[in-house]
Amino acid sequence: MDLEEILKDLQKRFKEPYPEFYNRRIIxxxxxxxxxxxxxxxxxxxxxxxxxxxxxxxxRVKKLLSF
Structure with a gap:
């Protein structure tokens, strides 16, 4: 997999609507x-x-993800 494919896949995932009761997406x-x-x-x-x-x-990362 090259970087362009990864970028397209990530963009697609982040454009999808959030599931119910979610307000952010973490990958x-x-x-x-x-x-x-x-x-x-x-x-x-x-x-x-x-x-x-x-x-x-x-x-620091744990703290960021906790909020």
Whole structure:
């Protein structure tokens, strides 16, 4: 899968209406081979916040997702 396919799929998922009683959509993306590590910084999807989790920010990410 290339970055263009991933971007199209993500855009499609974020455009879908929320299920009942939901007010946000969270998608976790695991890049085990780190093949998209550099490109993720250039990825732009309207109204989407991209958060890269690392060993140093796990608590911050947990806090963001809790609210």
């Amino acid at each position: 976790f993306w695991m890049d085990r081979d780190r093949e998209f590590e550099d490109e993720i910084d250039n990825l732009e999807i309207p109204d989407v916040k991209i958060i890269k989790m690392s060993e140093n920010n796990k608590f």
